[in-house]
Amino acid sequence: MAEQMKGAPNAAEGRRAVGAAVVGNVLEWYDFSAYGYLATIIAGRFFPAGDETSALLATFAAFGLGFVARPLGGIVIGRMGDTHGRKAALVLTIFMMAVGTVGIGLIPTYETIGLLAPLLLVACRLMQGFAAGGEWGGSTAFIVEWAPPSRRGFFGSFQQASVAGGLLLGSAVAALFSSTLSVEAMESWGWRIPFLLGAILVPVGVYMRRNIEETPAFREAEAEAAAPAAAAPAGQSNMMLALKAAGFTILWTVSYYVMLNYMPTFTQKYAGLSRSAALWSNTLGLVVLVVAIPLMGALSDRIGRKPLLLACCVSFIFLTWPLFYLLVGNAGFGTVVLVQIVFALMIAAFSGPGPAAISEIFPTKSRSTWMSVGYSLAVAIFGGFAPYIATWLIGATGSPLSPTYYLIIAAIASTLVIARLRETAHTALR
Template sequence: MGTRPRRSRRTHPRPAHRRRLTTDRPRPARRRTGSSCCALPRSHHPPETSMSHTLSTPASPPPPAPPAGPGTDRRTLTRVCTAVLLGSALEWYDYFLYGAAAALVFGQVFFPSASESTSLLLSLATFGVGFVARPIGAMVFGHIGDKHGRRPALIATLMLMGLSTTAMALIPSHAMIGMAAPLLLVVLRLLQGMGSGAEYSGASVYAVEYAPPGRRGLFGSFSAAGVYLGLVLSSAALLLTTSLTTDAQFASWGWRLPFLASLLLIFLGLWIRLRLEETPAFEEVTEDAPPAKAPLLTLVRTQWRSMVLVMGLVAAPLSFSHLYQVFALSYMAEHGYDRVTGTAGLLVAGLVVMITAPLAGIASDRFGRRPVLMAGALYAAAFAFPFFALVDSGRPLLAMLALALAQGGSVGIMFGVQGVVLSELFTTASRYSGAAVSREFAAIIFGGFAPLIAVSLAASANGASWPVGIYVVVLAGITLVAAFLAPETYRSSLSEPVSGPAVD
């Protein structure tokens, strides 16, 4: 009758480079799954390119279904996840090592004083000083990540954190060079803080931009799992060192050994990250238009609401991670626990988070980001006072259980979703800067000085823990309110993130 026979409906799409046009009319392009670029946003419907006419061929048997992702196969995705997990672990080994050493030994090595509590406060103050440098690092490396690529920024943060940590092992004590010792420690801590200011957010952005549809939460959780793998490694290094040395040996030279080991980890981390390729999302956006000259200024002007939301969303997990990793060690030491109990508890807690964080990411892919964040905040508030009750029992196993439940339950759940939320609330062109700068300014306000605030609160109540419990509840409430106000993003396009107040 002059009409063409109907083509059979395919059960899976043909790759973009093998499609052909069957009419003269432009047709909406199907979602690209085998190309090196990101999938097109659903709201855009560009016509088929001339490549389709050039490659028009007779019908052939359909090829195997391509992987569901932004131009990546299973092997590439596995390499990305492994690189994010191990790279983050090696960097945060340095960071957690400093926090534990500040609570255990830096007071007597660099800040000798007639009062043990004064030495501890000064030591913890240097831990907080690093947070002052983190927004600077976020701005510097966020700019690099948005203008020159995620990969070079992640390599630079690795080098800065690793070298500054190794140098800390070489600082003479206060008894040898006087005030120069704590000054050198503070300078190196500032450099370490700059590197850490763009590490977690950058690794999260990298993983999420590579993630297949419907699995961004899982991929974003690998950076959180990597952070706590770093905690496990640093805790294991300290546990081994404290077990093999006396208290005097540990204070004299034993604490330096895990810091020196950081030099070896730098080379491993550098080898991992040099093998990475740039994310498809960044390559696509820079092909369409040159990067902005000042991504941060564009971000502040156009996406400030998302920045404010992120600061509230990360308030609790940032604070709790440092409360339970730094303050808890000093609190346990004051209550008669030895160093082995505290470091072993952190090791177990890190292992628990490595399980709960990916589970939280998977749950957020199914139920949404907001419900999972709210669940983590509620858990943290509910466990605030039971945590101190378990520690105050004087039983090492119960104290270790308290650390595992606090970290694995509250911190693990919220950190597992944090990475993907940071990425989804910002556009690709300014995503690295947006995630890093927002998170690190929140780190100054809520996280960096949380151990110092907790020590001061406990001291004001003659060593009682109830003021710290109230502090934990308040921080959990901030994140709970922010999660309630935030938009739900788990079904949004990564190229068109949602911002502003909740819309559902």
Template sequence: MRTVLAGSVGNAVEWFDWTIYASFAIFFSRQFFPEGNETTALLAAFGIFAVGFFMRPVGGWLIGIFSDRYGRKAALALTILMMAGGSLIIGLTPTYATIGLAAPLLLTAARLIQGLSLGGEYASATTYLTEMAPDNRRGFYSSFLFFSAAAGILAASSIGWLLTSTLSPEDMNAWGWRIPFLVGALGGVVGMWIRRSAPETETFSKSKKSGVEKQPLRTLMRQHPREVLRIVGFSVLTTFAFYLFVAYVPTYAIRHVNADPKTAFAANTVALIVFMVVQPLFGMLSDRIGRKPQLIVFAAGYLIFFYPLMTSMGPSFGSILAVELFGLVLYAMYTAIGPAIMAEQFPTSVRAVGIGAPYNLVVALLGGTTPYLLTWLQANGMEKWFFYYVLAGAVITLITFIRMPETAGQPLK
């Protein structure tokens, strides 16, 4: 399990750093965008959030190629260094009142760096964990990618719960929001130290002896177009699910149903604990019964129940928790084995870039715009239109799962 720890601990740091931006934007947005009202400032902050997302395909492409050429271990070290550096910049950047336009520019630069990092992290960590796993336990090993992501996100939600419970709204807006970014930068140092001892995967070492792909994107398009489209299909609903139920529901509950911030963060934290705990269970289950049954239940569940549950959310802890548990437990059926099913689509020579490029492109186009679009629709009284958008994504992903071949227990290509 030492290799599982090395492959996943940095992922926890990555997702902590990435999530605190979405979670704390409601507090720091006016510090960087003082002109206009609260909604205008929040839209500007989420606009930068979206800009960071559009660097993810570039990161998935560049760092994916780097991983396929120079190794999974080197790529994992690079991504965590970039993410922690971005958090440090945000945590130390003065406000607009102090340095003017330089403040939002520095914020944007930090998010661009973090976008590159996260785009490369998913592909590199996915290939590392799945290549280290025995064929009959790949689902179980795969589950630790989102187990660690949930741990990082849980830490972000927990620090939000703690800070909003101990600091006044004025203190949160003035300086409290900086604390989690500085904690994330420190966590990057710890992750770097742990990953130094990680061994390279045997699969990559053997593949490297045969040479590297000189034109990996061309190889993907010519030799693996069906697999690339399959990754796109996997990623539509799963992207919506992540950013709705992990990052945005607390903000949605606070602004839309007038929930207390402490209540919203508390419900999010409890749901994330459950989400984290069930990851290995669903991973092991898929190794026994196959990947497809879980995936079909996940997509069909969203298609049937998502709209009525979201539109019935109330401000109480129980109501928010019920919606969060619905979204996250069903989503866990996918996340536990998502890395495995993606890795099982491609040969070793293009595995990292084959995952990183199409997956992060979808995340950039859909996930990066989700908080912004939801905030804009909510401000104009049209948030239900977004729910129809998600349901259309559920149809696409469900069809992809039904048509995909079963890959459980088969050797990697």
């Protein structure tokens, strides 16, 4: 019991710290996600007129390039979090994300500056990706380390709920402007507003993050800096643990970026929805996801992380194809919403326990760096290009159901990794 309570956080400080991290996450993931929801417009604004599929592929390729920078951001900013503190790293990421997002909203179109337009777009996405690479691991470590020992799943779930909240905000803002502006206005200038709005919450996030304390676990590790570095379990280096975290993350990231970022594009093209209807259906699915994630996190504190994680994996293996089948061919708004709610519940079963489970793989002294590396590596390879791969698969096979194969393979891969992990719900952080 003594080990369990070692470095136990103050409850009031913990709530304030988690609130600060949540506000910052919502802002940053709103900024990062707006691109995916406005992809069909961006394709026409930043790439040469011609084949619609080619322009969309180019747009999603630029989307994916933002994820290439995530492992580098994970290493640089994650290391900063382990050496200079979680808080300093989080303040840096919020500034970088804001600059990249507002930059996208200010770039002239291809018609105005030619090839320079897509090049600047890619530069802004790379800056966003670099920031996101450090943000995810840093904020996850920050929240989980502030959590009471018996409630890490519940507290950690707010990290992922805030990510989903940022996606929800991005989807809702894009849906609102698509519904209130004419098609011509939206495609001419309205698409810029969601990106420019990304700067509004920056002062709030920065103020909160500058007025919170470092985590008890980090302060304790810093005080013990003269002692030998915390070792990984016997026979496992930090790199091996990072690779485990990458395998753990495969389904998590693929499901997010196919089901939440790519889905509005898919339902417009293959389910017969208008742009605004596709965005509103996505928004409703995200509402369910945001509500369900903390419930799943709390449940994992009672029954363990692995039952929920494996339930998600198995459901994606067996339900993905039938659910996509329901969407294809003018499915209608109600059917699309129902399918997206089911997918949201499936993702929540992973996202609830996920932040605590992946944090519990690593020792405190290297958690921010190596968790960021493992997670960002999987996101860069499998998640960031998921919309591109889904679009390419449909073009190559002629079947709108072909993205399901990618999701199923991702689910199988993560199942194999998670099945071999030890249960950590009721053990102390190392």
